[in-house]
Amino acid sequence: MSQNPNGLFALTRRRIIGTGAAAVTLLVHELALSAPSVRRRVMGVRPQPDGLPTQSFTGDQAPRGAPDWSGGPGKARFRIDGLAKVTGQKIYARDFRAADMPGWPRNPPERMAMILRATNPGRVFTGLDLSALAGAQAQPLTVITQTPLGDYSGPQRDLASLNLQLPFSMAGADGVSQLLVPVGSAPQFFGQPVAILIFADASAYRRAKRALQFQPGVVRSGGLPPPPAQPWAQAYSPVTTLTRFDADGVAPFSQVQVGVESDPYQPDSTAQPFNSRARELRQRINATLQTQSAQLLQLGGTYSTQVLDPMFMEPEAGLAWLDRSGTGTLHLVLGTQATNGDAGNSLALFSKDCPVQVGTIVLNSCYPGGGFGGRDVSTFPPLLAVTAALADGPVRIAQDRYEQFQGGLKQLASHITQRITVDAKTGKFLAFGSQQVLPAGGQNNYSQFVAMLAAYCGLSGYDISQAYVDAAAQPSTGVVAGSMRGFGGPQASFAVETLVDEVAVALKRDPIALRELNALQQGDRTITGAPLEQPMRLHEICRRARTHALWREREAVKRRKAREGIRYGVGFALANQAYGTGKDGVMAEVALSPDGHLAVRTNCVDMGNGSATTLAISTAGWLGRNAQDVVMGDVGGFNALDLHTTYGGSWSDPRWTASFAMSSSACLTAFHQVHVTEQASRVLFEAGLLPAAAALWEVPLASLPGKTRWVRGQLEAPGLKPLPLAALAARAQQAGLPTAVMVHGLYEAAWVSATYAMPASPALQLPIDGLSLRLGGAAEWTPVLRRDVVPPKPEAGLYGRSLYAPSGVLVAVEIGPKDFEPRVVAVELMVDAGKVLQPDLLLGQAQGGVAMGIGYALLENLPLEAGGAGDGRWNLDRYHVALSADVPLGRLNITTLASDEPTAKGIAEAVLCPIAPAIGNAIAHATGVRFRALPITAADLERALG
Numbered sequence: 001m002s003q004n005p006n007g008l009f010a011l012t013r014r015r016i017i018g019t020g021a022a023a024v025t026l027l028v029h030e031l032a033l034s035a036p037s038v039r040r041r042v043m044g045v046r047p048q049p050d051g052l053p054t055q056s057f058t059g060d061q062a063p064r065g066a067p068d069w070s071g072g073p074g075k076a077r078f079r080i081d082g083l084a085k086v087t088g089q090k091i092y093a094r095d096f097r098a099a100d101m102p103g104w105p106r107n108p109p110e111r112m113a114m115i116l117r118a119t120n121p122g123r124v125f126t127g128l129d130l131s132a133l134a135g136a137q138a139q140p141l142t143v144i145t146q147t148p149l150g151d152y153s154g155p156q157r158d159l160a161s162l163n164l165q166l167p168f169s170m171a172g173a174d175g176v177s178q179l180l181v182p183v184g185s186a187p188q189f190f191g192q193p194v195a196i197l198i199f200a201d202a203s204a205y206r207r208a209k210r211a212l213q214f215q216p217g218v219v220r221s222g223g224l225p226p227p228p229a230q231p232w233a234q235a236y237s238p239v240t241t242l243t244r245f246d247a248d249g250v251a252p253f254s255q256v257q258v259g260v261e262s263d264p265y266q267p268d269s270t271a272q273p274f275n276s277r278a279r280e281l282r283q284r285i286n287a288t289l290q291t292q293s294a295q296l297l298q299l300g301g302t303y304s305t306q307v308l309d310p311m312f313m314e315p316e317a318g319l320a321w322l323d324r325s326g327t328g329t330l331h332l333v334l335g336t337q338a339t340n341g342d343a344g345n346s347l348a349l350f351s352k353d354c355p356v357q358v359g360t361i362v363l364n365s366c367y368p369g370g371g372f373g374g375r376d377v378s379t380f381p382p383l384l385a386v387t388a389a390l391a392d393g394p395v396r397i398a399q400d401r402y403e404q405f406q407g408g409l410k411q412l413a414s415h416i417t418q419r420i421t422v423d424a425k426t427g428k429f430l431a432f433g434s435q436q437v438l439p440a441g442g443q444n445n446y447s448q449f450v451a452m453l454a455a456y457c458g459l460s461g462y463d464i465s466q467a468y469v470d471a472a473a474q475p476s477t478g479v480v481a482g483s484m485r486g487f488g489g490p491q492a493s494f495a496v497e498t499l500v501d502e503v504a505v506a507l508k509r510d511p512i513a514l515r516e517l518n519a520l521q522q523g524d525r526t527i528t529g530a531p532l533e534q535p536m537r538l539h540e541i542c543r544r545a546r547t548h549a550l551w552r553e554r555e556a557v558k559r560r561k562a563r564e565g566i567r568y569g570v571g572f573a574l575a576n577q578a579y580g581t582g583k584d585g586v587m588a589e590v591a592l593s594p595d596g597h598l599a600v601r602t603n604c605v606d607m608g609n610g611s612a613t614t615l616a617i618s619t620a621g622w623l624g625r626n627a628q629d630v631v632m633g634d635v636g637g638f639n640a641l642d643l644h645t646t647y648g649g650s651w652s653d654p655r656w657t658a659s660f661a662m663s664s665s666a667c668l669t670a671f672h673q674v675h676v677t678e679q680a681s682r683v684l685f686e687a688g689l690l691p692a693a694a695a696l697w698e699v700p701l702a703s704l705p706g707k708t709r710w711v712r713g714q715l716e717a718p719g720l721k722p723l724p725l726a727a728l729a730a731r732a733q734q735a736g737l738p739t740a741v742m743v744h745g746l747y748e749a750a751w752v753s754a755t756y757a758m759p760a761s762p763a764l765q766l767p768i769d770g771l772s773l774r775l776g777g778a779a780e781w782t783p784v785l786r787r788d789v790v791p792p793k794p795e796a797g798l799y800g801r802s803l804y805a806p807s808g809v810l811v812a813v814e815i816g817p818k819d820f821e822p823r824v825v826a827v828e829l830m831v832d833a834g835k836v837l838q839p840d841l842l843l844g845q846a847q848g849g850v851a852m853g854i855g856y857a858l859l860e861n862l863p864l865e866a867g868g869a870g871d872g873r874w875n876l877d878r879y880h881v882a883l884s885a886d887v888p889l890g891r892l893n894i895t896t897l898a899s900d901e902p903t904a905k906g907i908a909e910a911v912l913c914p915i916a917p918a919i920g921n922a923i924a925h926a927t928g929v930r931f932r933a934l935p936i937t938a939a940d941l942e943r944a945l946g
Contacts, residue, residue, distance in 0.1 A: 073620035112205035118187035123221035173475035186225030189442020190870020300419030312370025320388030327359030335368035371607035373484030447473035454488030461576030497917035516542035530799035565817035569926025578801030579906030585659035591740035596726030624710030640781035667906030733776035744770030749796035754786035853915020
């Protein structure tokens with residue numbers, strides 16, 4: 001490690017193929033507010049010991065909290081970022097220009113770039129027609145294409161000559177990774193970029209955009225492409241197969257089989273190994289599903305959901321500049337959900353054979369303006385990076401809403417064929433089979449992982465002893481689809497919850513009572529074998545719903561409304577949605593300055609869900625006050641933990657962890673990130689502040705544990721003078737005690753735990769797997785190697801997910817006598833959120849889930865391929881999201897179940913998943929007609945009822 005002339009430490013980048021090491025520097029600007037100066041921080045990534053690809057990480061910062069945002073220890077009056085947002089300060093990437101960036105050149109001026117996209121993947125891309133720009137006086141400075149344009153005489157650059165290394169998420173159905181469409185090839189999907197045009201300034205860009213946007217002849221196309229080398233459905237779509245069979249006396253877990261098979265519809269396929277025991281059990285399940293008997297009810301069908309756009313507030317935008325001095329520093333200004341992924345992928349684009357050398361990434365990370373999965377492995381950052389690499393100065397790309405619809409990630413559609421066998425007398429669910437096909441886009445993104453989670457959710461919250469679920473993401477020529485809005489859970493929930501309602505109607509049983517009879521309980525196992533060790537509240541939710549007036553009075557209200565010509569119905573749906581990913585690596589730093597100023601640093605990003613505020617109040621339990629500052633997404637700084645994730649490593653290595661970092665999601669904060677923030681606060685208190693207090697009180701340290709408490713910002717103990725936090729901080733700084741603590745946690749069915757030696761206090765056994773301390777007066781971090789580690793159970797890797805936030809919802813729907821327009825008129829949502837950290841934030845997240853669910857069920861619809869968003873003409877005049885008039889704000893009630901659990905739960909997907917099926921079930925109750933496809937529109941109802 002060397003020091004540069006600015007006094008910042010930087011790692012020299014080395015990329016050596018084979019057994020060499022790799023290193024990279026990631027510098028991070030914290031663009032919290034539009035301030036006169038921007039603090040700078042260096043993010044280094046340690047070389048991997050075996051020459052594997054380097055992990056790359058990055059960071060950003062939440063706006064400094066307004067002085068009065070805090071509502072006292074552990075509470076908030078309003079969001080820590082609220083004042084900056086409502087007063088319009090610069091916090092989004094769209095807000096910034098090159099002139100705002102310290103150290104960026106002013107000459108040449110900021111360039112503007114436009115991305116041209118394909119609208120016809122069925123035809124070969126033959127070139128561009130930019131003749132409309134001649135009269136507009138807006139010729140591009142440079143045209144960037146994948147391969148040279150033979151008939152274009154202006155300045156151009158091609159990407160083929162750069163030997164770019166594209167991430168896995170850009171692999172198409174044929175396995176070929178493409179950023180831009182090569183001339184002479186067919187696009188892989190609607191909306192795939194074909195060219196990037198760089199203009200001298202914003203004025204020229206605007207003139208060019210007016211001349212080119214919506215003009216079909218700009219991107220020229222020719223003949224038909226050759227047939228694909230392999231079938232679409234086999235290209236990047238492994239099938240997740242889950243089987244449960246616990247009816248023959250063998251322990252439940254040993255009978256849960258998880259495997260991969262090439263094609264679930266070809267049971268004799270041997271293209272990939274599949275557990276023979278699982279195959280045998282599936283045959284027995286199919287036999288049960290096909291048994292004809294008066295004692296059994298057999299039901300099934302195909303259920304479909306549509307493509308969605310995430311519709312986050314800010315369309316993607318960014319700035320970039322490649323400083324070509326030295327080894328090359330690429331500066332990026334982005335709103336990102338995947339800080340480590342976007343920075344790492346941007347760096348990895350430029351291989352050692354690339355003529356454009358990039359040795360350092362500087363990520364100026366901004367608030368993303370909403371994420372919902374729509375910015376996770378987005379195609380936008382690599383487009384920005386290569387544009388900067390070929391521009392002559394700073395360059396800006398700012399998509400409008402049309403362009404965001406055309407190029408932004410979408411939710412996967414679904415077609416789910418399922419069948420259930422029920423004991424007609426008792427109502428018990430006996431067997432279940434589901435085959436899920438989720439049409440994805442033309443590039444991989446997270447498609448197969450979305451299908452995997454849809455499979456995990458295939459049984460919803462039910463205990464069915466014989467069950468299997470197959471799930472596959474199916475490539476298409478649609479706009480790239482990914483992990484957004486529930487990551488597969490909403491698709492599966494709509495299918496299974498609709499089927500359960502159909503069973504209740506067929507048996508003439510109360511739909512909620514039927515669910516309660518079959519709901520999972522504590523001690524049961526999910527379809528992946530995960531043991532449900534936490535209290536399960538599904539039965540309680542069902543009981544609450546059955547006794548609610550909205551349900552009890554539904555028939556009487558239905559009759560009364562019918563006299564007014566209004567069709568009225570009430571529906572219910574249950575969800576047992578998981579949160580986390582199953583192997584979650586998270587981290588946090590808590591630091592205390594000599595004057596008592598408290599700051600939190602974390603690897604996560606606040607996507608509008610209130611993560612920054614939640615983490616700021618999470619220090620209060622151990623440190624007596626909320627943090628004044630929160631730095632978000634700052635994964636790179638956590639190299640001070642001295643951890644690695646080398647493939648094949650083991651927990652016997654005190655520096656190894658199974659998962660270091662991940663993208664942010666709305667469900668990870670309350671349980672995962674709060675945990676590591678609290679653990680860092682705990683270590684700071686027990687190893688730093690408590691020894692400082694003992695010294696100030698002149699008492700033995702051993703006499704204090706369990707005797708102290710925080711009262712109005714001061715530490716008190718019986719018979720001793722209260723000590724303010726500032727006095728403790730100053731003493732810890734003076735005595736060289738820990739004043740900043742960095743921890744890493746790994747959750748895989750349980751927190752990995754270990755013992756850590758402390759410099760001036762007894763060793764601590766902690767539910768973390770990595771620890772580093774910064775002592776008072778020291779500038780460097782000191783990693784503390786763990787010992788006596790308790791790793792995850794070996795079978796935990798098969799669970800997939802192991803944390804659940806049960807929920808249920810009652811929805812009332814009215815359908816007018818003339819317009820057939822379904823309207824949601826009441827919502828009663830019940831959710832087990834565990835320990836509620838900040839009620840306002842939980843309420844806001846739940847309300848957002850309800851609004852999204854209403855849009856999903858009734859309003860939002862986007863064709864996947866032809867006629868869809870890829871044509872570049874979609875905006876909010878055609879794509880209808882839920883507005884305030886669509887949400888029954890006056891009759892929207894959210895009940896969080898009282899809980900004595902010590903931790904909170906991630907509820908983001910939990911409150912979304914049951915909404916759409918409950919609406920569908922309410923419409924069925926109102927009309928007697930069952931709809932198995934979303935959205936359910938007025939036109940659908942008119943056809944069925946008119």
